[in-house]
Amino acid sequence: MSQPSMSEALRGVIRRDLLLAMRHRSDVAMSVFFVVIVASLFPLGVGPESAVLRVIASGVLWVTALLACLLSLGRLFTADYLDGVLEQTLLIPQPLAVLVVGKVFSHWVISGLPVVLLSPLLGLQFGLSGDSLWVLTLSLLLGTPTLSMIGAIGAALTLGLRGSGLLVALLVLPLFIPVLIFGAGAVTNSLAGIGSEANLSLLGACFLFSFAFAPWATAVALRIALE
Amino acid sequence: MSGTGINWFKYSSPQALYPLAGRMIPWFAALALGLIGVGLYVGFFVAPTDVTQGDAYRIIFVHVPAAWMSMFLYVIMAIWAGLGLGLNARPSFMMAQAIAPTGAMFTFLALFTGSMWGKPTWGAWWVWDARLTSELILLFQYIGIILLRSSIDDLRRADRASAVLALVGVINVPIIYFSVRWWNTLHQGASVSITAAPTMAGTMVTAMLVMMFGFWMYSIAVTLARMRCVIVERERHPSWGKQASMPDAVEAR
Numbered sequence: 001m002s003q004p005s006m007s008e009a010l011r012g013v014i015r016r017d018l019l020l021a022m023r024h025r026s027d028v029a030m031s032v033f034f035v036v037i038v039a040s041l042f043p044l045g046v047g048p049e050s051a052v053l054r055v056i057a058s059g060v061l062w063v064t065a066l067l068a069c070l071l072s073l074g075r076l077f078t079a080d081y082l083d084g085v086l087e088q089t090l091l092i093p094q095p096l097a098v099l100v101v102g103k104v105f106s107h108w109v110i111s112g113l114p115v116v117l118l119s120p121l122l123g124l125q126f127g128l129s130g131d132s133l134w135v136l137t138l139s140l141l142l143g144t145p146t147l148s149m150i151g152a153i154g155a156a157l158t159l160g161l162r163g164s165g166l167l168v169a170l171l172v173l174p175l176f177i178p179v180l181i182f183g184a185g186a187v188t189n190s191l192a193g194i195g196s197e198a199n200l201s202l203l204g205a206c207f208l209f210s211f212a213f214a215p216w217a218t219a220v221a222l223r224i225a226l227e
Numbered sequence: 228m229s230g231t232g233i234n235w236f237k238y239s240s241p242q243a244l245y246p247l248a249g250r251m252i253p254w255f256a257a258l259a260l261g262l263i264g265v266g267l268y269v270g271f272f273v274a275p276t277d278v279t280q281g282d283a284y285r286i287i288f289v290h291v292p293a294a295w296m297s298m299f300l301y302v303i304m305a306i307w308a309g310l311g312l313g314l315n316a317r318p319s320f321m322m323a324q325a326i327a328p329t330g331a332m333f334t335f336l337a338l339f340t341g342s343m344w345g346k347p348t349w350g351a352w353w354v355w356d357a358r359l360t361s362e363l364i365l366l367f368q369y370i371g372i373i374l375l376r377s378s379i380d381d382l383r384r385a386d387r388a389s390a391v392l393a394l395v396g397v398i399n400v401p402i403i404y405f406s407v408r409w410w411n412t413l414h415q416g417a418s419v420s421i422t423a424a425p426t427m428a429g430t431m432v433t434a435m436l437v438m439m440f441g442f443w444m445y446s447i448a449v450t451l452a453r454m455r456c457v458i459v460e461r462e463r464h465p466s467w468g469k470q471a472s473m474p475d476a477v478e479a480r
Contacts, residue, residue, distance in 0.1 A: 157388045174367035224387040
């Protein structure tokens with residue numbers, strides 16, 4: 001039997017993870033509802049004045065996206081770890097980093113993409129309009145894959161530890177901060193009429209950088225966790 | 228490893244390192260005490276009063292060296308962590324483990340003295356500018372590395388996992404260093420650099436450099452002392468501690 005190629009293995013991992021997610025649709029729905037509810041709390045807490053809401057919109061929605069990513073990180077490797085699939089995955093002859101890319105991509109499709117798709121709606125709730133609404137969506141589209149990439153490192157490092165949910169937040173949130181700053185900054189700048197290209201470019205750079213290094217670091221961390 | 232020269236790998240065994248560290252600590256501690264004493268004296272009594280900031284600026288003699296050390300120690304810690312991963316050497320991981328709390332302490336000191344300096348000069352204890360934020364992230368990273376290590380019971384995994392985290396976090400160090408140049412921030416740019424003449428009086432620079440070397444020596448002394456604790460804690464050999472040099476190997480594990 002011939003070995004499957006690298007791209008076939010990648011596709012296999014993505015297909016399996018997405019299929020599993022489809023079988024547990026409530027998991028996906030939960031992170032979507034989490035985002036909607038958290039975003040709705042702020043107007044209630046801060047007050048309904050649209051001038052204030054417009055100013056805090058980018059920060060609030062970005063932090064919400066961060067938390068949604070964080071909360072779903074537990075699902076990235078834990079189930080596979082508990083039922084032994086992950087151990088078998090390490091034995092696959094294809095590079096582990098490539099398989100990690102597949103898992104991270106599926107994680108993003110399940111937890112990040114819904115937030116991106118929802119963001120114009122949530123932005124409207126906060127009184128954003130026109131350009132800044134699109135900048136918000138675009139910044140989340142560029143930023144959330146980076147969050148999943150960085151988050152995967154934390155998820156792999158804390159795999160199977162007691163209190164890993166809280167620990168992964170402490171490890172990963174500091175590393176999320178640059179993405180948060182550039183992402184929220186893009187929206188703020190577009191509101192101020194300065195232009196958001198610089199921040200969006202930096203977000204793109206963050207994504208490329210994390211894409212180059214994070215899967216590799218995650219693979220190393222997974223091997224450490226399972227040895 | 229056999230050769231005519233010095234066997235450098237001798238000290239890669241914790242058992243040989245323990246007495247060596249013990250012999251080195253008093254020297255580095257004495258150097259640290261002397262240098263910090265001289266640095267503080269020059270800083271507080273010899274260096275002239277600043278024209279615009281008055282005497283408030285004198286916190287610089289603690290603040291700047293502490294900030295340098297916070298970044299420097301992180302890089303050193305990451306190098307030891309990388310060496311540990313690459314060479315699979317336990318003492319490297321122990322060094323990384325021993326450096327982390329000192330690095331966190333200096334990061335906190337830099338932030339703390341910075342806010343004490345910020346109040347009289349900027350009128351605020353804290354501003355969210357790029358350098359302050361990135362230094363705060365550094366503190367979070369140190370804490371994260373210490374927490375990750377302490378929450379893994381298996382020593383081998385604890386070593387390696389925290390090493391990976393330390394290496395991932397290295398990216399923040401150049402961001403802190405260049406933040407005042409990349410972003411237009413409230414925090415002033417570097418007053419001292421290797422490539423250009425310093426923009427401050429000679430005695431001030433001298434005091435700052437002396438303080439930095441003092442902090443450096445302090446870090447070495449404290450790290451070695453902590454290293455000895457780590458060795459004793461990990462090796463848990465009954466006769467260790469009382470009798471520093473063991474005749475037979477302790478490499479049972």
